[in-house]
Amino acid sequence: MLPYYRRVHRKVDGRELVLYGLHPLEAPPLPELREPLSPNPHLRYHPLRQEWVVYAAHRQERTFLPPKEHCPLCPSREGGFPTEIPFPHFQVAVFENRFPSLVPNPAPPPEGLPVPVGRALGRCEVVVYTEAHVGSLATLTEEERLLLAWVWRDRYRALYALEGVRFVMPFENRGEAVGVTLHHPHGQIYAYPFVPPILERESQAFRERPVLLELFPHLEPYRVDGEEGFLAFVPPFARYPYEVWVAPLERHPGLWTFSQGEMAAFARLLGRVVARYDALFGEAFPYVMVFHAAPLGEERTFHFHVEFYPPKRAKDKLKFLAGTELGAGTFVVDALPEETAKRLREVL
Amino acid sequence: MLPYYRRVHRKVDGRELVLYGLHPLEAPPLPELREPLSPNPHLRYHPLRQEWVVYAAHRQERTFLPPKEHCPLCPSREGGFPTEIPFPHFQVAVFENRFPSLVPNPAPPPEGLPVPVGRALGRCEVVVYTEAHVGSLATLTEEERLLLAWVWRDRYRALYALEGVRFVMPFENRGEAVGVTLHHPHGQIYAYPFVPPILERESQAFRERPVLLELFPHLEPYRVDGEEGFLAFVPPFARYPYEVWVAPLERHPGLWTFSQGEMAAFARLLGRVVARYDALFGEAFPYVMVFHAAPLGEERTFHFHVEFYPPKRAKDKLKFLAGTELGAGTFVVDALPEETAKRLREVL
Numbered sequence: 001m002l003p004y005y006r007r008v009h010r011k012v013d014g015r016e017l018v019l020y021g022l023h024p025l026e027a028p029p030l031p032e033l034r035e036p037l038s039p040n041p042h043l044r045y046h047p048l049r050q051e052w053v054v055y056a057a058h059r060q061e062r063t064f065l066p067p068k069e070h071c072p073l074c075p076s077r078e079g080g081f082p083t084e085i086p087f088p089h090f091q092v093a094v095f096e097n098r099f100p101s102l103v104p105n106p107a108p109p110p111e112g113l114p115v116p117v118g119r120a121l122g123r124c125e126v127v128v129y130t131e132a133h134v135g136s137l138a139t140l141t142e143e144e145r146l147l148l149a150w151v152w153r154d155r156y157r158a159l160y161a162l163e164g165v166r167f168v169m170p171f172e173n174r175g176e177a178v179g180v181t182l183h184h185p186h187g188q189i190y191a192y193p194f195v196p197p198i199l200e201r202e203s204q205a206f207r208e209r210p211v212l213l214e215l216f217p218h219l220e221p222y223r224v225d226g227e228e229g230f231l232a233f234v235p236p237f238a239r240y241p242y243e244v245w246v247a248p249l250e251r252h253p254g255l256w257t258f259s260q261g262e263m264a265a266f267a268r269l270l271g272r273v274v275a276r277y278d279a280l281f282g283e284a285f286p287y288v289m290v291f292h293a294a295p296l297g298e299e300r301t302f303h304f305h306v307e308f309y310p311p312k313r314a315k316d317k318l319k320f321l322a323g324t325e326l327g328a329g330t331f332v333v334d335a336l337p338e339e340t341a342k343r344l345r346e347v348l
Numbered sequence: 349m350l351p352y353y354r355r356v357h358r359k360v361d362g363r364e365l366v367l368y369g370l371h372p373l374e375a376p377p378l379p380e381l382r383e384p385l386s387p388n389p390h391l392r393y394h395p396l397r398q399e400w401v402v403y404a405a406h407r408q409e410r411t412f413l414p415p416k417e418h419c420p421l422c423p424s425r426e427g428g429f430p431t432e433i434p435f436p437h438f439q440v441a442v443f444e445n446r447f448p449s450l451v452p453n454p455a456p457p458p459e460g461l462p463v464p465v466g467r468a469l470g471r472c473e474v475v476v477y478t479e480a481h482v483g484s485l486a487t488l489t490e491e492e493r494l495l496l497a498w499v500w501r502d503r504y505r506a507l508y509a510l511e512g513v514r515f516v517m518p519f520e521n522r523g524e525a526v527g528v529t530l531h532h533p534h535g536q537i538y539a540y541p542f543v544p545p546i547l548e549r550e551s552q553a554f555r556e557r558p559v560l561l562e563l564f565p566h567l568e569p570y571r572v573d574g575e576e577g578f579l580a581f582v583p584p585f586a587r588y589p590y591e592v593w594v595a596p597l598e599r600h601p602g603l604w605t606f607s608q609g610e611m612a613a614f615a616r617l618l619g620r621v622v623a624r625y626d627a628l629f630g631e632a633f634p635y636v637m638v639f640h641a642a643p644l645g646e647e648r649t650f651h652f653h654v655e656f657y658p659p660k661r662a663k664d665k666l667k668f669l670a671g672t673e674l675g676a677g678t679f680v681v682d683a684l685p686e687e688t689a690k691r692l693r694e695v696l
Contacts, residue, residue: 046585047559048550053585054672054680101672101680114566115585171671179668188671196676202396211395218462237394237401237463290675309674320527321669323519323536324402324449326657327638328544332402332449 001260002150011086011095013037020151021091022143030076030086039100042109043118043193051197054120056101073128073184085128091144092151093128094189100124102190104162121164121193127151129185136174136185136284138274142267149255149267152189156256156293159191167192167199167295175286177311177318187289195295202292206301212247213303222337224344225272227265232273234341241313241335242280242344244273247305254293254304272348273308279347281315349608350498359434359443361385368499369439370491378424378434387448390457391466391541399545402468404449421476421532433476439492440499441476442537448472450538452510469512469541475499477533484522484533484632486622490615497603497615500537504604504641507539515540515547515643523634525659525666535637543643550640554649560595561651570685572692573620575613580621582689589661589683590628590692592621595653602641602652620696621656627695629663 007025009017012032019025041056072084073093085093102122109117129148130140137145152170159168172187173180195203205211216231224244225232232246246269252258258266277285287310294302313319313335324330355373357365360380367373389404420432421441433441450470457465477496478488485493500518507516520535521528543551553559564579572592573580580594594617600606606614625633635658642650661667661683672678 044585046583046587047563048553049546049587050549050553052678053587054678055684056680056682057684058682113584114563167676169671169676171675173668173670178670179666190672190676192676192678196672196678198397198675198677201398201677205396205398215395215462235394236461237392239394239397239401288670288674290671292675307675318527320521322521322526322528322636323517323638324538324544326636327519327546327640327655328515328517328538328540329546329549330400330402330540330544332404334404334406336403336405 002146002263004147004150006154009086015096015098017085017093017095019085019087019090019093020147020154022147023091025087025090027087027089030078030088031082032086033082035098037098039103040107041101041103041120042106043120044109044113045116045118047115049197052118052194054101056099056120058099071133071182071184073126073182073186074133075131084126090128090131092130092148094125094151094155095128097124097126097188102192119193123159123162123165123189123191125155125159125189125191127155127170127187127189129187133184136274136278137172137271138278140185140271142271145267145271146264149263149270152291153256153258153263155189156254159189160296162191164193165191165296167195168293169196169199169291171288171290173288175284175311177286178288180286199292199295203295203298203302206298206303210251210301210303212305213251216249222341224276224341225269227269229262230265230269232269234337234344236337238337238340239331239333240309240311241319241333242277242285242308242310242340243337244277244308244344245305246270246273246308247303251303253299253302255291256293270306276344276348277308277310280344281312283315286311350494350611352495352498354502357434363444363446365433365441365443367433367435367438367441368495368502370495371439373435373438375435375437378426378436379430380434381430383446385446387451388455389449389451389468390454391468392457392461393464393466395463397545400466400542402449404447404468406447419481419530419532421474421530421534422481423479432474438476438479440478440496442473442499442503443476445472445474445536450540467541471507471510471513471537471539473503473507473537473539475503475518475535475537477535481532484622484626485520485619486626488533488619490612490619493615493619494612497611497618500639501604501606501611503537504602507537508644510539512541513539513644515543516641517544517547517639519636519638521636523632523659525634526636528634547640547643551643551646551650554646554651558599558649558651560653561599564597570689572624572689573617573696575617577610578613578617580617582685582692584685586685586688587679587681588657588659589667589681590625590633590656590658590688591685592625592656592692593653594618594621594656595651599651601647601650603639604641618654624692624696625656625658628692629660631663634659
């Protein structure tokens with residue numbers, strides 16, 4: 001295990017902030033603003049799609065603590081405007097989202113609704129990758145990226161330990177094309193009180209057969225990059241033009257069972273995939289990146305992998321999800337995976 | 349049945365064009381351009397999501413027949429540049445999409461892929477609502493909107509009659525926020541050779557219980573508008589802030605079983621929902637509208653309804669689908685259905 005330091009700080013509004021670093025984290029906290037929090041999300045059941053929908057009405061007023069010219073994910077400066085992280089330095093910071101969709105102690109859901117309701121139990125975290133305001137998974141140093149991988153691992157441990165949590169998903173929304181307004185390199189983690197529909201589906205597929213292990217011998221034309229024990233590839237059935245998956249060649253339920261060497265290989269490969277993306281059009285490439293690890297109880301068959309969904313089909317063209325994708329669930333793709341894989345393979 | 353006229357024209361490139369009108373359609377066709385067509389879509393199976401993905405690689409070069417300043421969905425003018433519709437006038441025009449994802453005679457799918465493949469059998473049509481370049485479902489005259497409803501009904505008949513088709517879905521993508529580049533009022537229809545995942549799911553739900561019939565008695569707070577026998581409402585489990593459904597109060601598998609009066613009530617209500625949308629922010633309101641009718645074999649339990657998915661959560665704010673929606677399938681919504689229903693109810 002990477003010898004990292006971990007420091008838990010309770011913010012003045014009660015939210016937890018965890019600092020991770022390769023060096024001791026001993027600076028005293030700087031002043032914080034106390035802003036009222038009133039998260040009261042709840043769940044409603046969609047009886048036709050047979051899935052939970054999360055209502056987090058307070059998110060509508062998503063304002064942010066500091067004025068616009070200040071980045072809330074930067075370190076705080078002595079005498080400066082307080083950010084979300086009241087410390088002058090950090091390496092990786094994880095804190096509870098100010099506008100959470102899922103919370104550890106949700107209020108009871110509203111009564112009298114014509115569909116089943118549920119408590120929005122869980123937790124939503126923000127993971128700040130670095131104190132530097134500009135950068136990405138690709139520009140972190142190898143050491144920083146490895147620390148970040150260990151942070152994800154520690155968050156899996158911490159969040160799966162919460163009562164009632166059934167699925168934990170680190171993810172990153174990157175770029176304005178996917179709705180991001182804060183550009184400071186960061187991701188998020190949702191800890192859900194149910195197994196979300198896509199994971200339900202994948203779990204079922206993995207229970208039936210080792211889908212990824214069966215695919216690997218045939219992926220040469222789809223290969224984008226690799227590291228000892230890991231493959232980055234465009235799935236032969238990609239739903240987005242430049243979709244890429246990263247997976248260990250041996251089955252792991254999550255990165256929590258990786259060896260030290262596997263942690264390092266995984267972190268390197270993830271960084272190189274983003275570097276390839278950024279090289280593709282010569283600019284920061286927008287994407288949604290999600291980690292699919294085993295939901296609770298699926299550890300014996302689920303095969304951990306990362307999926308990147310990029311919204312671009314060309315430098316200046318977006319792939320919009322519309323009638324067939326949103327209304328039928330069937331994706332139409334205008335680029336062949338073997339061709340986009342070749343482009344991503346040859347770009348670096 | 350509405351006494352409308354129907355004229356089938358074979359375009360010079362072999363595609364079918366059907367003109368519908370309340371008056372005889374007798375003008376001779378104007379000259380057409382013959383552009384090479386090479387649609388060769390195919391299907392690949394996604395083994396983890398267990399669904400088909402459609403590859404339509406030729407769509408990447410989607411250029412259009414006429415230069416940009418000409419609308420391809422307007423009528424052609426004598427001596428002018430040929431549009432998709434080589435007639436000087438029409439009321440509603442339906443033609444096979446020049447860049448189809450599904451085709452009546454697909455080439456065999458590629459061989460040697462590591463996942464199951466399939467023929468992209470089916471049909472993709474464009475439905476031009478009116479010859480007028482500017483307008484919407486809301487601004488059509490009552491007579492025009494009723495004709496359009498009968499056109500949808502006729503297309504259901506024609507497309508479900510095609511060998512191998514298992515689901516037919518009229519839909520409309522409206523506005524640049526959902527990727528639309530042609531503003532002439534129009535929709536599309538896809539005829540699929542399989543039951544798409546969302547319809548599979550809904551069919552299963554309806555087989556288990558009459559979900560909509562059970563909901564209707566409880567929808568007063570969610571009501572947006574109504575007509576004799578029809579209700580427009582925000583579902584209490586909406587996945588988009590201003591999502592609206594339109595459904596008949598009695599179960600119909602599709603609009604093909606509506607009475608004459610029901611056809612008219614349905615058409616009127618659909619128009620008023622769009623009028624309410626447009627009044628909401630005082631501008632054309634973008635949406636994806638999909639018709640969910642019974643897939644083949646589900647006629648005895650499926651309850652026809654229309655779903656509108658608007659991408660806006662405020663006048664200048666889009667709801668982006670990102671990590672939790674795309675990667676887990678769980679929607680987070682920041683507006684309560686009972687509140688958006690009230691706004692839509694009171695706006696007109």
